[in-house]
Amino acid sequence: xxxxxxxxxxxxxxxxxxxxxxxxxxxxxxxxxxxxxxxxxxxxxxxxxxxxxxxxxxxxxxxxxxxxxxxxxxxxxxxxxxxxxxxxxxxxxxxxxxxxxxxxxxxxxxxxxxxxxxxxxxxxxxxxxxxxxxxxxxxxxxxxxxxxxxxxxxxxxxxxxxxxxxxxxxxxxxxxxxxxxxxxxxxxxxxxxxxxxxxxxxxxxxxxxxxxxxx
Numbered sequence: 390x391x392x393x394x395x396x397x398x399x400x401x402x403x404x405x406x407x408x409x410x411x412x413x414x415x416x417x418x419x420x421x422x423x424x425x426x427x428x429x430x431x432x433x434x435x436x437x438x439x440x441x442x443x444x445x446x447x448x449x450x451x452x453x454x455x456x457x458x459x460x461x462x463x464x465x466x467x468x469x470x471x472x473x474x475x476x477x478x479x480x481x482x483x484x485x486x487x488x489x490x491x492x493x494x495x496x497x498x499x500x501x502x503x504x505x506x507x508x509x510x511x512x513x514x515x516x517x518x519x520x521x522x523x524x525x526x527x528x529x530x531x532x533x534x535x536x537x538x539x540x541x542x543x544x545x546x547x548x549x550x551x552x553x554x555x556x557x558x559x560x561x562x563x564x565x566x567x568x569x570x571x572x573x574x575x576x577x578x579x580x581x582x583x584x585x586x587x588x589x590x591x592x593x594x595x596x597x598x599x600x601x602x603x604x
Contacts, residue, residue: 417447421456428460429590431597436460452476455487459591462490463598467498475509483512485519489554492526496561503561518547522554534558545580552578553592569601576603 424439440457443450455477461470471494477487488509495506508527514520521540525533534555541551556571575581576596581589596603 417443417450420446421454424460425456425587428456428463428594429587431594433460433463433594433598437464452480455490456587458487458490458494462494462497463594465497467494468500470494471498471501478509478511483514485511485514485523489522489526493557493561503563506561517543518550518554522550525554525558545578546584549575549578549580549584549586549589549592553588569599572596572599573601573603 420439420443424436424443427433427439428436437457437460440454440460444454444457451473454473458470458473458477461467461473471491474487474491474494478484478491481487488511492506492508495501496503508523511523514523518537518540521533521537525537527533537551537555541548552571552575556568556575559565559571560568572592572595576589576592580586581592593603
């Protein structure tokens with residue numbers, strides 16, 4: 390995952406593209422974009438249906454369907470979500486963010502739980518905030534939490550992701566109040582409201598699903 394993926398997907402889908410390029414996008418890319426749009430509008434189940442159609446029609450795409458993993462998480466299909474993210478890391482061993490989401494699925498899965506959740510080993514992430522996120526989920530200590538909090542001062546993107554993952558970390562541990570404060574704050578950042586980042590939309594979906602008010 391990376392900042393601006395929703396905007397990038399929209400750009401790729403531009404109707405100004407040559408007919409041959411548009412044909413190349415369909416049906417796999419068009420279904421993926423439609424599923425992403427459904428997720429952004431909190432139609433999680435509808436997004437899964439579209440992502441499943443992608444996998445059915447193009448099985449080679451399954452390891453790359455991180456969007457499907459996120460939707461499965463919010464549908465509370467945690468075992469399926471963890472499996473999706475692990476397939477992604479298997480083909481991209483430097484994908485820190487997918488390893489984090491596999492952990493989050495495990496932590497929320499009543500058959501696994503936080504204490505037994507597994508964080509896969511990945512290569513170094515070029516993004517400073519994601520390195521700090523990984524350190525927190527790996528070390529699970531107050532010092533790593535404070536280090537991720539400090540990253541927020543580096544810029545708007547860093548602020549958003551620091552709030553997002555510190556909130557998700559607290560929810561994984563069962564701290565609902567702490568999670569709510571941080572995830573609502575993430576959804577209210579300037580970056581979340583202006584970037585077009587799919588993960589910014591995810592923060593809003595998260596708050597809606599939990600019944601948390603975002604102003």
